[in-house]
Amino acid sequence: MQTLTISDDKAALDLDLLHRFLSQESSWARGLPRATMERSIANSLCFGAYLEGEQIGFARVVTDGASFAYLCDVFVLAEHRGRGHSKALMRAVLAHPQLQGLRRFMLATSTAPWLYAQFGFTPVAKPEALMERLDRDVYSRPA
Known part of the structure; x- marks a missing residue:
C-alpha cells in the first residue's frame, strides 16, 4: 500500500504537471498561462499530495494568514x-498552522460541493452580498 504524503514545500511541486492539469484539464483555469500559474503559486500557500514521491494532487490557498x-x-x-x-x-x-483562527475561509466549486461540505463549508449565508469582477477571456488575450 502506498502512503500519501502532503507537503507545503513549493520546491517539491511538479510545475509541469500542475500547468498541464490546470490549463488543459480543469474547468476553471483552461488556457492558464504558465507564467500566471507560477506567479499564483509564488504568492499563495500551496499543498502538494504525493504517492511515492510522484505528485497526484494539489491545493492552493490565498490568505492574509490572519482573518x-x-x-x-x-x-x-x-x-x-x-x-x-x-x-x-x-x-x-x-x-495548517497559518490557516488557524480565520474568520472567513471561502471557496467556489461546481464539481465537488459534497467534499467541502464534509469539512464545514456551506453555501454563503447572504449570496446577494457577494460580488465579483470576472474576466473569462483573460487567458486567451495577448498580454
Missing part, C-alpha cells in the same frame, strides 16, 4: 480519485 483565506485549484488526478486522497488533502490544508 481570511480562499481555497482554489484543488484537484486529485483522475486515476487516483476515490481513494480518500482529496479528504486527506483537505485535512492537511485545514490543519
